[in-house]
Amino acid sequence: MADRTITLRLDGTDGPPPDRTYAIHVGRGTLAETGKVLAATGCQRAVVLADAAVVTPHATAVMTSLTQAGLATDLLTVPSGEASKSLTEAGRLWEALAQLGIDRQTSLVAVGGGVIGDLGGFLAAGFARGIPCWQVPTTLVAQVDSAIGGKTGINLAAGKNLVGAFWQPQGVIADIDTLATLPTREFTSGLAEVVKYGMILDAEFFAWLEANTAAIVAREPAAIEHLVQRSAELKAFVVERDERELTGLRACLNYGHTFAHAFETATGYGTLLHGEAVSLGMVAAAQLAATLGRITAETVTRQHTLLEHLGLPVTTNTLAAVADDTLLAIMGRDKKTEHGQLRFVLPDCIGHVELVEGIDPAAVTAAIVGVRST
Ligand SMILES: NC(=O)c1ccc[n+]([C@@H]2O[C@H](COP(=O)([O-])OP(=O)(O)OC[C@H]3O[C@@H](n4cnc5c(N)ncnc54)[C@H](O)[C@@H]3O)[C@@H](O)[C@H]2O)c1
Numbered sequence: 001m002a003d004r005t006i007t008l009r010l011d012g013t014d015g016p017p018p019d020r021t022y023a024i025h026v027g028r029g030t031l032a033e034t035g036k037v038l039a040a041t042g043c044q045r046a047v048v049l050a051d052a053a054v055v056t057p058h059a060t061a062v063m064t065s066l067t068q069a070g071l072a073t074d075l076l077t078v079p080s081g082e083a084s085k086s087l088t089e090a091g092r093l094w095e096a097l098a099q100l101g102i103d104r105q106t107s108l109v110a111v112g113g114g115v116i117g118d119l120g121g122f123l124a125a126g127f128a129r130g131i132p133c134w135q136v137p138t139t140l141v142a143q144v145d146s147a148i149g150g151k152t153g154i155n156l157a158a159g160k161n162l163v164g165a166f167w168q169p170q171g172v173i174a175d176i177d178t179l180a181t182l183p184t185r186e187f188t189s190g191l192a193e194v195v196k197y198g199m200i201l202d203a204e205f206f207a208w209l210e211a212n213t214a215a216i217v218a219r220e221p222a223a224i225e226h227l228v229q230r231s232a233e234l235k236a237f238v239v240e241r242d243e244r245e246l247t248g249l250r251a252c253l254n255y256g257h258t259f260a261h262a263f264e265t266a267t268g269y270g271t272l273l274h275g276e277a278v279s280l281g282m283v284a285a286a287q288l289a290a291t292l293g294r295i296t297a298e299t300v301t302r303q304h305t306l307l308e309h310l311g312l313p314v315t316t317n318t319l320a321a322v323a324d325d326t327l328l329a330i331m332g333r334d335k336k337t338e339h340g341q342l343r344f345v346l347p348d349c350i351g352h353v354e355l356v357e358g359i360d361p362a363a364v365t366a367a368i369v370g371v372r373s374t
């Protein structure tokens with residue numbers, strides 16, 4: 001296969017079952033190889049779970065590939081959008097899987113963005129106490145982030161991703177050609193997580209992003225391929241070392257996210273795309289780090305400029321009617337808060353972050369000033 005294969009190694013040091021190592025295939029035209037990849041594992045039957053918006057052309061291409069490789073194949077479709085990550089939809093789809101008479105040897109193949117990946121992984125984790133799942137991500141967010149690492153789940157009225165499971169896929173097949181049909185706003189939003197990887201782990205990658213903004217914005221395949229490969233590698237690096245967020249390493253992926261979740265919650269989910277909120281969250285986090293004397297003004301500017309050049313928001317008017325206290329209260333309830341203390345993942349240079357505790361709420365409020373616009 002003309003792709004780069006990244007190995008995510010989970011060899012049993014982090015809990016049973018012993019070996020859940022898998023390959024992440026990133027390349028162009030990889031969708032057409034899905035059948036061969038699954039058949040090579042001995043898989044004879046697959047159910048494709050697809051976002052209704054990508055049945056044509058992407059899920060159809062996957063179905064064709066599976067059929068050509070000799071697999072018996074069924075298709076289940078899910079309405080696009082976050083609302084599908086629900087108990088109702090999960091219940092409907094589990095019943096549908098049962099109707100199809102599938103057993104533990106059948107693979108579920110999730111084709112779509114993070115919504116389908118999270119839902120599909122969760123369905124697979126629960127059905128018959130666990131069936132194999134393959135992730136075929138078709139959004140930038142899913143290719144660089146959600147399809148990798150085994151976090152799956154659905155939403156409750158009480159909160160996002162409140163019910164879920166760690167369920168590592170058998171493999172990830174990321175075809176960057178699928179991104180050609182992705183709306184610009186969705187594509188740009190995904191770039192926030194990419195900038196995040198540079199900030200938290202890889203100064204060289206950050207510099208590469210700075211040097212290649214024009215090619216990235218123009219979605220030149222060679223640039224996008226490198227960007228997805230390096231991001232997937234960095235996500236795999238973190239997951240291998242801290243699958244279940246126990247050592248604190250995986251928590252570094254939350255850079256910008258404490259602010260982002262507060263912005264998303266306060267403005268109502270859907271006003272800001274997640275990546276847009278992450279971009280604003282990283283602006284605030286860098287400002288907070290500078291206020292605390294952890295990074296220089298030059299570092300703040302470099303991040304700000306890169307986000308701007310990639311078309312990501314660095315200020316927003318969506319917070320105009322939201323009081324600082326409201327944002328602080330939401331941050332106080334964040335999963336990453338311990339004993340009521342505000343904790344943030346903050347950079348100390350480009351390419352390295354630390355978890356910082358006991359931050360003065362006044363400094364947090366001051367960091368948000370810069371992202372507010374009227
Ligand atoms: N499990 C994790 O570790 C993790 C990490 C990050 C995000 N997530 C979850 O991922 C979800 C967000 O993912 P997302 O941004 O991919 O959203 P999404 O799945 O809703 O996809 C965004 C939109 O793009 C459309 N789409 C998908 N692929 C397309 C394509 N190739 N061409 C055209 N349109 C396409 C979808 O129909 C949808 O309207 C959230 O639910 C979030 O909680 C999970």
Ligand SMILES: [Zn+2]
Pocket residue numbers: 193257274278
């Ligand atoms: Zn995120």
